[in-house]
Amino acid sequence: MTPRGDRARTGKPVVLLTGIAGFIGFHFARRLLAEGHPVVGIDNLNDYYDVELKLARLRQLGFSAARTKGLAARSGARLTAPGLVFYKADLQDRKKVAEIFGKEKPRRVVHLAAQAGVRYSLKNPWAYMESNVLGFMNILENCRRQPVDHLVFASSSSVYGGNRARAFSVRHNVDHPLSLYAASKKANELMAHSYSHLFGIPATGLRFFTVYGPWGRPDMALFIFTRRILNGEAIEVYNFGRMKRDFTYIDDIVEGMWRVLHKPPRPDPSWDAGHPDPAASSAPYRLFNIGNHRPVGLLRFIGLIEKSLGRKARKVLLPLQPGDVPETCADIEDLRRHVGFAPSTSIAAGVARFVRWYREYHGDDGR
Numbered sequence: 001m002t003p004r005g006d007r008a009r010t011g012k013p014v015v016l017l018t019g020i021a022g023f024i025g026f027h028f029a030r031r032l033l034a035e036g037h038p039v040v041g042i043d044n045l046n047d048y049y050d051v052e053l054k055l056a057r058l059r060q061l062g063f064s065a066a067r068t069k070g071l072a073a074r075s076g077a078r079l080t081a082p083g084l085v086f087y088k089a090d091l092q093d094r095k096k097v098a099e100i101f102g103k104e105k106p107r108r109v110v111h112l113a114a115q116a117g118v119r120y121s122l123k124n125p126w127a128y129m130e131s132n133v134l135g136f137m138n139i140l141e142n143c144r145r146q147p148v149d150h151l152v153f154a155s156s157s158s159v160y161g162g163n164r165a166r167a168f169s170v171r172h173n174v175d176h177p178l179s180l181y182a183a184s185k186k187a188n189e190l191m192a193h194s195y196s197h198l199f200g201i202p203a204t205g206l207r208f209f210t211v212y213g214p215w216g217r218p219d220m221a222l223f224i225f226t227r228r229i230l231n232g233e234a235i236e237v238y239n240f241g242r243m244k245r246d247f248t249y250i251d252d253i254v255e256g257m258w259r260v261l262h263k264p265p266r267p268d269p270s271w272d273a274g275h276p277d278p279a280a281s282s283a284p285y286r287l288f289n290i291g292n293h294r295p296v297g298l299l300r301f302i303g304l305i306e307k308s309l310g311r312k313a314r315k316v317l318l319p320l321q322p323g324d325v326p327e328t329c330a331d332i333e334d335l336r337r338h339v340g341f342a343p344s345t346s347i348a349a350g351v352a353r354f355v356r357w358y359r360e361y362h363g364d365d366g367r
Contacts, residue, residue, distance in 0.1 A: 013149065015261075016040045016106035018091060018139065019113030020061075021054035023217050024154070024208070024253060028110060029061055031254050033083050040104045041086045042097075043113065045072045048120070048127075049218045056361075057215060058086065091135030101142040108261060111139050111153040114184075117219055118158060118323045121180040132184035133191075140195045150202045150264040152257065155189055157209040157246070157291065157328050158182035169331040170207070170279040170287045179323035189287065197283040202264035206257065209291030209330045213250030213350060214357035221298075222351065225305050225313065226358050234314040237298060241317060244295040244327040249350040252343030256290040259339035279334060291330025292343045304348055308355035 015032050019025035020041030032039050041061075045054055055068045062081035071077055076096075077088040085104065089096045091113055115121075115131040136153070143151050160168040162176040177183040192203040212222045228235050265286040271277065279287055306312055320326065336342045 012037045013107035014038045014040060014104060015108045015110060016042070016101070016104065017110045017112065018042045019111075019154075020086065021045055021057050022112060023215060024211060024250065025110075025112045026057040026061065026215060027213075027250050027254050028112070028257055029084070031258055033061070035258075036083075039084045040100065040106055041084065042089050042091065042100065043086070044090045045088060047072070048115065048117070053215075053218065060215075061086075091138050092130055094138055094141075097138050097142055098145070101146045105146060107149045109139065109143055109148050109151045110257070110261065111136065111151065114154060116181070116217065118179045118181050119321060120219075121184075122322060125180050128180050128184045132181075133187055136188050136191060140191060140201075143201050144195060144199045148201065150204070150261060151192065152204045152206065152261050153188060153192060154185075155205045155207045155287070156182065156185045157207050157289070157330065158325075159186045159189070159207060160328070161325070167293070167329045167331040168207075168289065170289055170334055171277060173278070178325060181323070193281060193283060193285050196281070196285040200284060202266075202284040204260055204265055204285070205287045206260065207287065207289045207291075207330075208253060209246040209248045209289065209328055211248050211250055211253050213354055216250070216354065221301075222305070222354055223358075225302060226309065226355060229305065229309055229311050229313045232314075234316045235302070236318055237302070237315045238318050238324060239298075239320040239326055241297075241299045241315070242326065243298040243320075243324075244329075245298070245301070246291040246293065246295050246328045246330050247301070247347050247350065248290060248292045248330075248343055249345035249353075252292065252345050253290055256288075256335060256339070256341055256343065259341050260288065260335075263339055286338070288335040288338065289330040289332050290335060290343065291328070291332060292345070292347075293330050293332050294347070295327055295329045296347050301347065301351070304351040305355065308352045 015037050020029050021043040051072045079086040115127045121128050159174040161178045189205050195201050196203040225235050265284045267282050268280040271280050271282045
């Protein structure tokens with residue numbers, strides 16, 4: 001049964017979700033399906049990291065091993081499961097994305113697909129322009145042609161760049177990105193605002209702060225540290241361990257997204273063009289941070305991994321890498337006021353849950 005048919009059955013609008021085989025997309029798809037929303041998922045299953053992990057996530061969503069076998073090598077694939085349709089497609093493919101919007105007619109769009117990674121943007125900058133800028137442009141154009149009730153899109157704490165404030169606020173200036181990845185995410189915010197202003201598309205950008213948890217990305221520190229410690233390999237600790245991150249557990253991210261999705265923004269009648277507030281707009285457009293608001297030192301983070309694994313890490317202390325920032329911390333008062341929610345999962349609980357999942361997924365020794 002297609003999502004359009006499921007909409008008639010459940011009475012809930014179809015949600016188009018890009019990046020459905022990704023870390024956050026997979027978890028949010030599970031929430032949407034559990035709540036009875038028909039879901040249309042898009043993912044190109046690229047090999048930036050282990051494709052098998054992405055396929056395993058799709059199997060968790062209801063697709064069999066037989067149907068996902070060889071899926072990454074196929075073009076134009078379309079799979080169906082109860083309440084869910086999956087399209088293997090590149091967001092830059094204007095014809096294909098337009099066909100999906102025209103056929104499925106989503107009322108809400110959650111755009112999570114992107115080329116991720118700060119350091120990788122130094123090696124392969126064109127991937128960020130193609131996916132993050134051209135791909136998002138394609139989503140915006142289709143939201144204009146097939147009007148939607150709400151577009152929610154992923155931004156990043158990276159947009160704060162050289163900001164040294166104790167807590168990053170959506171009211172702060174973000175004109176000094178330190179990586180092309182960050183610049184591409186700020187570009188998304190500006191592009192979404194222009195379409196919201198020109199065409200009245202309700203759009204909400206979410207600046208995620210260091211998301212972690214089960215089924216996470218293998219290029220993230222938690223995954224890398226866990227694997228290397230279990231394999232008896234040294235871990236690279238940047239800025240000589242003097243880093244702090246606002247680690248945010250995946251369940252908190254999903255809850256914040258869920259609440260935001262169901263509360264589309266409206267134009268702010270008090271917005272003053274003479275003194276513009278970056279967090280508001282005369283268009284139906286808003287930005288929110290989603291973070292834990294509790295920065296954790298990198299050495300403490302590593303200590304929690306060691307405790308959960310029952311093993312000590314061999315550390316190689318290195319200087320700060322290009323594009324990295326020493327500390328992140330989210331001011332989440334706007335999110336709290338808008339949807340009545342603030343992340344609350346402790347870093348100790350979150351790390352322990354990740355390690356338990358990692359060992360189950362890879363086997364008891366985690367290798």
